[in-house]
Every structure is written in structure tokens, then in C-alpha cells.
Amino acid sequence: MTPNPYFFIVIFIGVALIFPVIPLGLAWLWRRFFQPPKPGAEKNATYECGVESLGDAQIQFRSQYYLYAIIFLIFDVEAIFLVPFAVAFTGLPVGAFIAILVFLLLLLEGLVWAWGKGCLTWAR
Amino acid sequence: MSDIDEGLRGELQRQGIWVTSMQELYNWGRKNSIWPLQFGLACCAIEMIATAASRYDIARFGGEVFRPSPRQADLMIVAGTVTKKMAPQIVRLYNQMPDPKYVISMGACAISGGPFKQGYNVLKGIDRYIPVDVYIPGCPPRPEALLHAFMELQRKIDEQKLSGSNKAEHLRPDQPSEFPVPAFGAHDLEPAANADLFRPPEIQR
Numbered sequence: 001m002t003p004n005p006y007f008f009i010v011i012f013i014g015v016a017l018i019f020p021v022i023p024l025g026l027a028w029l030w031r032r033f034f035q036p037p038k039p040g041a042e043k044n045a046t047y048e049c050g051v052e053s054l055g056d057a058q059i060q061f062r063s064q065y066y067l068y069a070i071i072f073l074i075f076d077v078e079a080i081f082l083v084p085f086a087v088a089f090t091g092l093p094v095g096a097f098i099a100i101l102v103f104l105l106l107l108l109e110g111l112v113w114a115w116g117k118g119c120l121t122w123a124r
Numbered sequence: 125m126s127d128i129d130e131g132l133r134g135e136l137q138r139q140g141i142w143v144t145s146m147q148e149l150y151n152w153g154r155k156n157s158i159w160p161l162q163f164g165l166a167c168c169a170i171e172m173i174a175t176a177a178s179r180y181d182i183a184r185f186g187g188e189v190f191r192p193s194p195r196q197a198d199l200m201i202v203a204g205t206v207t208k209k210m211a212p213q214i215v216r217l218y219n220q221m222p223d224p225k226y227v228i229s230m231g232a233c234a235i236s237g238g239p240f241k242q243g244y245n246v247l248k249g250i251d252r253y254i255p256v257d258v259y260i261p262g263c264p265p266r267p268e269a270l271l272h273a274f275m276e277l278q279r280k281i282d283e284q285k286l287s288g289s290n291k292a293e294h295l296r297p298d299q300p301s302e303f304p305v306p307a308f309g310a311h312d313l314e315p316a317a318n319a320d321l322f323r324p325p326e327i328q329r
């Protein structure tokens with residue numbers, strides 16, 4: 001009988017459960033029998049490089065930051081795609097070339113838009 | 125958990141049986157994976173960095189994983205001048221480390237204020253606020269000295285007891301794991317030292 005082709009996933013889940021549960025269980029037993037827990041206000045405080053933390057972590061970001069996201073996409077993601085494109089340039093079929101041109105055009109459009117909006121001028 | 129008779133252990137080893145105790149196993153594991161907290165304060169930190177880099181290679185002793193968070197660190201290497209501005213942060217970092225935790229006081233500055241002892245802004249030794257396990261004299265101590273201190277710490281860990289009345293501090297419920305953080309006073313840190321911890325020897329004249 002051949003095993004179900006998905007049987008290995010069951011094994012996978014089993015191992016994935018046992019693997020963390022054993023150390024956690026051992027740690028729990030260790031705490032129970034040897035090492036008394038010593039929590040404290042300082043110890044449990046939020047870690048902020050040794051400085052007392054101020055305010056709330058659940059703050060709102062200014063929505064204007066979407067500009068940074070767009071510029072990041074244009075310059076960074078584009079660069080990542082351009083490098084393999086440049087490497088494979090001579091061996092590319094026409095279809096792939098046009099596809100990457102369309103992609104570049106889309107990003108270029110974003111750049112022109114950002115430029116027109118004045119995001120690229122240095123804030124004074 | 126009781127100590128094994130050395131003669132019996134040697135006898136068994138000759139027969140191909142390796143005997144160990146839980147305490148030995150525990151200390152062996154701990155002493156070979158001491159993760160220091162990643163921070164440096166002054167010139168001594170440069171030597172600490174050199175110790176961590178390939179030439180001196182603290183990884184040979186299991187201490188290469190410098191942790192950027194106190195939650196994952198076992199060892200605090202106070203490497204450099206502790207200013208009074210910085211001292212509360214150091215104590216807070218020490219407090220945030222989980223037990224068991226150790227402190228190496230590296231260099232003249234961390235021990236006593238060193239060359240800047242007369243400075244109005246320099247703490248005269250980090251052992252005023254946190255318990256120090258190993259002191260390294262020098263200005264700065266060479267990387268070999270830090271390695272030596274590391275090995276001394278390993279020796280200390282190796283000798284910690286898992287049970288009994290003289291068991292290791294982190295296993296005793298009555299021993300504190302946190303120490304009070306000093307506050308900025310008008311002229312000095314307040315208190316100027318942790319009186320429970322800092323008992324310098326009286327000088328007999």
C-alpha cells in the first residue's frame with residue numbers, strides 16, 4: 001500500500017509541534033523544580049535600550065508617509081528588477097523586453113507624478 | 125545531583141561508561157554558551173570588539189553571540205567609562221536581563237572611574253549599583269585579559285551548585301534579581317551607591 005501523498009505533511013506538523021513543546025516543557029519543569037521565577041517591574045518593563053519607555057506604542061503614522069512608500073517602490077524595487085534585466089539583456093526575447101519596458105513605464109509614470117507634485121525638491 | 129566520586133568516575137570511564145550529574149551537565153551547557161550583551165561605553169569597548177573579532181575570537185569559548193537585547197543575554201561586559209548620565213541605563217539593562225546573569229567589569233574605568241575618577245560626571249565603579257563577578261584591571265585591558273576574565277567566569281559558573289544551602293544565587297528565591305536604579309539628583313546620583321551591595325573594605329591605618 002502506498003502511503004497517502006499528504007502523509008508527510010502530518011509528520012511535518014507532528015515534528016513542528018513536538019520540537020518546540022519539548023524544550024518549553026523542560027523549561028517549565030526546570031522553573032518548577034530548580035529556578036524560582038523572579039519577575040519584577042523593571043525586568044518586565046518594555047526594553048528601550050535601557051531608557052524608560054515613554055508614551056504608547058499604538059500611535060498613528062502621518063498619512064503623508066505614503067509618498068515615501070511610492071518613492072521607495074520607484075527607486076528600490078525598480079533597481080532590484082533592473083539588475084537581472086541588464087544581465088540577461090542580450091538574450092531576451094522581444095516579448096520579455098516589451099514586458100519589462102511596460103513595467104519601467106509604469107514606474108516612470110510614478111516618478112513623473114512625484115516630480116510634478118514637488119516631492120523631489122528639497123524641503124526647506 | 126550529589127558529587128560523583130572521582131575514583132569511581134575514572135574507573136567507570138575506563139570501562140566505557142561516562143557518568144555525569146545534572147549539575148555538571150547544566151553548568152557545562154551554561155558555561156559554554158555565555159552570550160554577552162552588545163554594548164560598549166568607551167575605549168575599552170574597542171578591545172571588546174577586537175576580542176569578538178576573528179583575531180582573538182571569543183567564539184572559541186562560546187561567547188560570540190553578542191545580543192542586542194538584554195532578554196537574550198547572560199553576560200554584561202561593562203567595557204568603558206560609566207558616566208553618571210549612563211549609570212541608570214546600565215542598571216536598568218542589567219535588571220532586564222533574565223537570570224542567571226553575570227557582569228564583567230572591564231578596565232580601570234568600570235572598576236573605579238580610572239583616569240577620570242576625579243571627574244564630576246564619572247561613576248566611581250559600576251559595582252556601586254550592580255554585583256560584579258569578574259574585574260579586569262588595565263587601561264585598556266588587552267583582549268587576552270578579557271578572554272582570561274571570560275575563562276574565570278566559566279570557572280565560576282562551573283562551580284555553582286544546583287542544590288544545597290550554598291546553591292547559586294539565581295536559584296535562591298530570596299536573592300534579588302533586580303537592583304534599584306539610581307536617579308539623577310541635584311549634584312550626584314541618588315543614592316550614590318547601593319548600600320546593600322557596595323561595601324568597600326575599610327582602610328586600616
Ligand code: SF4
Nearest residue numbers: 167231232233263264
Ligand atoms: S579603562 Fe582606560 S581604556 Fe578603558 S575605558 Fe577607561 S580610559 Fe578607556
